[in-house]
Amino acid sequence: MARYNISLIRGDGIGPEQAAAAKKILETISDRSSTRFTINEVDAGDTALAKHGKALPESSVDTIRNSQACLKGPVGESAADVIIVLRRMFDLYANVRPAKSYPNIPSLSDKVDLVTVRENTEDVYLGWEFNADENTVVALRITSERASRRIAEYAFKLAILRDNKHKVVAVHKANVLRKGDGLFATTCKSVAKKYPKIDYSELYVDACSMNLIRNPEEFDVVVTTNLFGDILSDEAAQVVGGLGMGPAANIGDSFALFEPVHGAAFDIAGKNAANPSSILLSAKMMLEWLGNRHGDKNAIIEGKRIDDAIISALKNGNKTKDIGGKLSTAEFTELVAKTMY
Ligand code: ATP
Numbered sequence: 001m002a003r004y005n006i007s008l009i010r011g012d013g014i015g016p017e018q019a020a021a022a023k024k025i026l027e028t029i030s031d032r033s034s035t036r037f038t039i040n041e042v043d044a045g046d047t048a049l050a051k052h053g054k055a056l057p058e059s060s061v062d063t064i065r066n067s068q069a070c071l072k073g074p075v076g077e078s079a080a081d082v083i084i085v086l087r088r089m090f091d092l093y094a095n096v097r098p099a100k101s102y103p104n105i106p107s108l109s110d111k112v113d114l115v116t117v118r119e120n121t122e123d124v125y126l127g128w129e130f131n132a133d134e135n136t137v138v139a140l141r142i143t144s145e146r147a148s149r150r151i152a153e154y155a156f157k158l159a160i161l162r163d164n165k166h167k168v169v170a171v172h173k174a175n176v177l178r179k180g181d182g183l184f185a186t187t188c189k190s191v192a193k194k195y196p197k198i199d200y201s202e203l204y205v206d207a208c209s210m211n212l213i214r215n216p217e218e219f220d221v222v223v224t225t226n227l228f229g230d231i232l233s234d235e236a237a238q239v240v241g242g243l244g245m246g247p248a249a250n251i252g253d254s255f256a257l258f259e260p261v262h263g264a265a266f267d268i269a270g271k272n273a274a275n276p277s278s279i280l281l282s283a284k285m286m287l288e289w290l291g292n293r294h295g296d297k298n299a300i301i302e303g304k305r306i307d308d309a310i311i312s313a314l315k316n317g318n319k320t321k322d323i324g325g326k327l328s329t330a331e332f333t334e335l336v337a338k339t340m341y
Contacts, residue, residue, distance in 0.1 A: 004299075010045075011045050014073075033302050048060065093147065095118035114236060171202070287306075
């Protein structure tokens with residue numbers, strides 16, 4: 001029997017409803033299998049700011065630090081003070097966002113199975129913005145060979161593991177950002193030489209955003225810089241039917257944090273209307289990561305049950321409102337829990 005210590009950030013907007021859904025599914029796994037969880041809920045985000053005067057209180061950081069993985073609901077206005085800080089604190093350098101076609105969801109194509117691997121530590125997200133004068137701002141965009149190399153390595157290893165189309169495309173804008181993206185592109189190209197079995201290509205970000213609409217099924221692994229990855233992964237999520245189905249992982253060498261791709265969706269908060277799939281599929285990614293890290297095949301199997309139960313619900317037309325159904329957050333979660341075992 002394996003027991004994992006998980007920190008769960010409730011977040012803002014639809015975050016608490018999604019966190020409750022994830023908790024229910026993890027508790028179901030704990031009850032029904034040999035994979036067990038100790039779940040410690042923590043505050044972070046706008047609610048934490050109002051309650052404790054800090055978007056990321058020390059006590060939350062301590063709990064996260066003492067856990068083996070973190071699952072996070074979306075955070076509102078203070079997102080930058082939570083997720084960007086955590087990514088830096090734990091050096092979570094790979095932001096991995098799968099976009100996969102699910103049955104019975106209105107989408108551009110029903111054969112998409114791609115993953116965006118976004119560099120998570122550099123680019124404009126360091127927040128180095130300065131006033132050059134009263135009316136002009138300069139924002140620094142950081143690119144290093146080290147960060148480019150490790151994200152490229154991650155992408156190629158993932159392309160091998162996925163056993164899908166064995167393709168990696170590096171996305172950049174090296175024709176304009178000649179130095180920064182030039183460095184990213186040449187680094188990806190040099191890493192590609194180590195992986196001759198992977199079909200390597202490059203695309204400018206504008207062409208990539210067009211091709212994601214035109215031929216989304218052609219993509220396998222997309223490796224890119226931080227800002228481009230932020231935008232392209234939301235686009236890819238929409239291509240397969242919307243943000244409500246989009247999970248994400250922030251992965252480092254010794255810790256990982258899993259969260260939906262979307263924000264706090266305040267327009268539907270508190271209405272039991274959020275699609276929980278994005279956080280449930282994030283939990284599935286967490287189980288996969290824990291399983292691979294601890295040589296625990298059962299954890300991977302339990303994670304797959306979440307995916308299979310969501311697919312089965314969708315096939316039977318049981319869907320939340322955002323994807324054309326009628327079920328509430330709680331009803332959909334209940335159905336997934338029931339279908340899993
Ligand atoms: P941010 O800028 O933090 O990314 P945002 O408020 O601009 O956030 P999101 O919250 O990411 O945008 O989502 C945009 C819209 O998509 C929401 O307003 C909501 O209607 C819909 N949406 C997002 N996630 C979900 C979900 N899990 N279930 C249902 N609808 C969702």
